[in-house]
Amino acid sequence: MKSNATSWSIGEIADRFGLGTHVLRHWEDVGLLNPVRSGAGRRRFDESDVVRVAVIIRSKAAGMSLGQIHALLDGQVADRREVLTAHVQDLDRRMDEMAHSRQMTLHALDCRAHDIATCPNFAAGVADILARTTPPSA
CATH class of the missing domain: 1.10.1660.10 (Multidrug-efflux Transporter Regulator; Chain: A; Domain 2)
Known part of the structure; x- marks a missing residue:
């Protein structure tokens, strides 16, 4: 056409x-x-x-x-500002997560541990996630 x-x-x-x-x-x-x-x-x-x-x-x-x-x-200007402010906050959070993931990935590339999950330095990269979760009941 x-x-x-x-x-x-x-x-x-x-x-x-x-x-x-x-x-x-x-x-x-x-x-x-x-x-x-x-x-x-x-x-x-x-x-x-x-x-x-x-x-x-x-x-x-x-x-x-x-x-x-x-x-x-x-949208109205107020709605637009609210949406954009929330979106910038979400982008910042995701960018922080990406930077953290990149750092862990770069460490994993050079880590000599056979099982990466047993590496203390690699495990430190997930300490924040572990700190905000509740362990399962025994």
């Missing part, structure tokens, strides 16, 4: 972003997209729709739910 310079079909947008057309239809159903319709009733995406799709993809990759993305794109 050939696109013109101002709008694209759902198939063209799906191909451009490597998505299934059902994904774009779902995002439309939940209110994230609102493409215009041609005289024949077909969806036509303009440049602003293309940017919204890119924002949705990036936001999902960052771990945001569709509800959070809706607030980001269409």
Whole structure:
């Protein structure tokens, strides 16, 4: 299908972003997209729709739910700030976890212990998890 310079079909947008057309239809159903319709009733995406799709993809990759993305794109300023503040806190938590996991993985690469779980240095990496769990009853 050939696109013109101002709008694209759902198939063209799906191909451009490597998505299934059902994904774009779902995002439309939940209110994230609102493409215009041609005289024949077909969806036509303009440049602003293309940017919204890119924002949705990036936001999902960052771990945001569709509800959070809706607030980001269409919410009131207070709702947007609340969602974004919570998301930054979640990103910080996940980045800390990733850094911790990376440190443990790098240690495991060089550790001489046959069973990595018996290495005191490696075990120290899970001490925080062990401290917040309750041991099973005997």
